[in-house]
Structure formats: structure tokens, C-alpha cells
Amino acid sequence: MTSVWRTSGWILLGAALILALSLGVRHGFGLFLAPMSAEFGWGRGVFAFAIALQNLVWGLAQPFAGALADRLGAARVVAIGGVLYACGLVLMGLSDSPVSLSLSAGLLIGIGLSGTSFSVILGVVGRAVPAEKRSMAMGIASAAGSFGQFAMLPGTLGLINWLGWSLALLVLGLMVAFIVPLVGMLRDRPLPVQGHEQTLGEALREACSHSGFWLLALGFFVCGFQVVFIGVHLPAYLVDQHLPATIGTTVLALVGLFNIVGTYTAGWLGGRMSKPRLLTALYLLRAVVIVLFLWAPITQFSAYLFGIAMGLLWLSTVPLTNGTVATLFGVRNLSMLGGIVFLFHQLGAFLGGWLGGVVYDRTGNYDLVWQISILLSLLAAALNWPVRERPVARLQAPAGAL
Numbered sequence: 247m248t249s250v251w252r253t254s255g256w257i258l259l260g261a262a263l264i265l266a267l268s269l270g271v272r273h274g275f276g277l278f279l280a281p282m283s284a285e286f287g288w289g290r291g292v293f294a295f296a297i298a299l300q301n302l303v304w305g306l307a308q309p310f311a312g313a314l315a316d317r318l319g320a321a322r323v324v325a326i327g328g329v330l331y332a333c334g335l336v337l338m339g340l341s342d343s344p345v346s347l348s349l350s351a352g353l354l355i356g357i358g359l360s361g362t363s364f365s366v367i368l369g370v371v372g373r374a375v376p377a378e379k380r381s382m383a384m385g386i387a388s389a390a391g392s393f394g395q396f397a398m399l400p401g402t403l404g405l406i407n408w409l410g411w412s413l414a415l416l417v418l419g420l421m422v423a424f425i426v427p428l429v430g431m432l433r434d435r436p437l438p439v440q441g442h443e444q445t446l447g448e449a450l451r452e453a454c455s456h457s458g459f460w461l462l463a464l465g466f467f468v469c470g471f472q473v474v475f476i477g478v479h480l481p482a483y484l485v486d487q488h489l490p491a492t493i494g495t496t497v498l499a500l501v502g503l504f505n506i507v508g509t510y511t512a513g514w515l516g517g518r519m520s521k522p523r524l525l526t527a528l529y530l531l532r533a534v535v536i537v538l539f540l541w542a543p544i545t546q547f548s549a550y551l552f553g554i555a556m557g558l559l560w561l562s563t564v565p566l567t568n569g570t571v572a573t574l575f576g577v578r579n580l581s582m583l584g585g586i587v588f589l590f591h592q593l594g595a596f597l598g599g600w601l602g603g604v605v606y607d608r609t610g611n612y613d614l615v616w617q618i619s620i621l622l623s624l625l626a627a628a629l630n631w632p633v634r635e636r637p638v639a640r641l642q643a644p645a646g647a648l
Contacts, residue, residue: 256433261432265388268394270502273394291603302356305588305596307356311323313582327425328429329358331362331422334358364564368384381513393502458634468623469529472619474594483612501560508560508562520635522566529624536619
């Protein structure tokens, strides 16, 4: 048992480091909106579309990356994702047109993220730890991604101020390349066949016939819409409210910092309470936080409070959503099924990032998108409430295998 926990701890550390790098770099993309748009005379919609495309490609590629990881082991998938992610950052730093920006920041980085982020990495964690510790382990790994978001933001801003946006992206590309050697820590292998081996088609049919699977996916759509809209457009929104540009960076850093607490706590609570009911509570709280932020006068203090509150709720949905999928369907195809749910997250992310830029360019403000975010929070809360954490019949049979 000690050797099992030692191996699980090593895998968890590797997963945490990869998520910290992958998500930490991504969290700072909004800081490049202003300098790139100013240098090339783009409207905010150009950069917003590239980031929206990134999220869409990420989501579309995620089920395929997850299926490969489930069947072949995650190491190859993560290594290829790390290489594509690093190349995308380098080419983004060399971009000089909307097309080259969309191909690098959108296409390449989007595919790279599908191999180095939550669905694949949490699939590794889910297979490495006992079922009773799964929610907590996913919370720890997700918290590491949150720490990366907190740590990388001031570093990214410092690189932009020191080297300019182009060279800053080249340096970030070099950092992301370190994901490739970290793959050796994962030691992920496909689970051994026990009795009848469920095919991918059977796993898909089983999940698609389960109402809880679709309710989780639709709720996750809302999470994606909100986090990308806020992550990309909040710094510019605060500048529009006559606050210094550094305030937006600090707010996003606070989101990352308190997200560490939020994701860890969500993982811990998910092992003790109903995860779908916790998701309902999280989405309701998001609506309350956004309403209070917009209702109160926008000041440096209120912006910091918003960052803290949203940070506690930011990615807390991830261990709860993935943990519920694992409970319902087991971990054999967790990366693929989690990838499909995550696709809905990324469809929301595409819409949130893109719509923010379009609405701003047409109206000069973000009011409509903030209002949509509030209504979507209420919808997500309602969608998650009826989900029941009960394993499918296949897993309840005595011979059922995870």
C-alpha cells in the first residue's frame, strides 16, 4: 500500500506541475490583447476571435485526445500537446495579421491545450488513486493549475513590460516546452481488461443515454462562457472604468490565488457531499457575485473583492464535474467522457470570448454580456440540481469493472 501511495503521489506531483504550466500561461493571454491590438490597429474583436477559436479547437480536440489517453496511456498525448502548445506560443509571438494570430493562438495552442489540460491530466489522476480519494486528488491537481494562474500572471506582465509582447511569448513558449520532460512523472498506463472490454462506442452510447451526462455538460457550458469572458475582457473593462491597467492584472492574479483555495475545498467537499448539489450552489453564488460587482461602484477595492470571490468559485466546478462523471461511468473512459463534457465548456468559452469582443465593438460596453452571464448562472444551477450521483447499472454489478 505504501508503494501504491508513493507512486500515486509522484503521478499527482507531475500532473500538478503540468497543469500549473499549461493553465498558468493560458491565464495570461488577456494581457496581450491591448499591446497587440494597439501595435496592429486591430479592434478588440480580432484578438477576442483568436482566443475564442482557441477555446473552440481545444474543446473539439479534447474528446479525441481523451480517447487516445484512455487507450494508449496519457504520456504520448501530453508530450505531443506540449510540443504543439510551445510551437503555437512561438508563432503567436511572430504573428502580424489576424490570420496568423488565429492559426497560432487559435489552432495550434488550442490543440496543444487539449493534450495538456484537465480532461487528460485528471483522467491520469483518477486512475492513479482509490475511488474514495478521487475527488480530493482531483481538487489538489486542479488547485495546482490555479497556483500556476496566480504565479504566471505577474510574471507574464513583467515579461511584456521588459521584453515587449513578442519576445514575452517566445519566453513563454520555452517554459511550456518543459511539459515534455515532465511527462516521465505521469507513469500512466491503460487499465487492464477485466471481463468484457467496453468499446468506445458502447461507452459513448451509455453516456449519451444518461440524462445526468447532458445536464453536467450543459452546466459546464456556462462555466466556460463566464471564465473566458472574464479572463479575456475584465482587464480592458476595468480600464474602461478609469482604473489603472495594473488593477486588471492584480484582479486576475487574485482569481488564480483564491482559486487554489476554491478548487481544493471543492474537491474536499465533493468527497463528503453531493457534487451536483455543490455545483448548483457554486453557480448561484457566481450570479450573486456578478450582480454585486455590477451594482456597486467600480473601484480598486471592489475589483479586488470581485477577484477574490470569483477566484473561490472559478475552477471549483472542475473536480466536481469530472468527479461526478467518474462516479457515474467509472474511470476506464474518463478522459474521453470528461473530454466530451469539456467540449461543452469550450463551446461556452468560444461564445464568451468572442461575444465579449463583438458586443464591445458594436456598443462600446460589455453590459449585455454581463447580463447574459448572470442569467446563464441561474440556468446552470437549475440544470445541475436534478443530477443523481448513482453509478450506472454496469458498475453496480458484482463483476463490474471500473
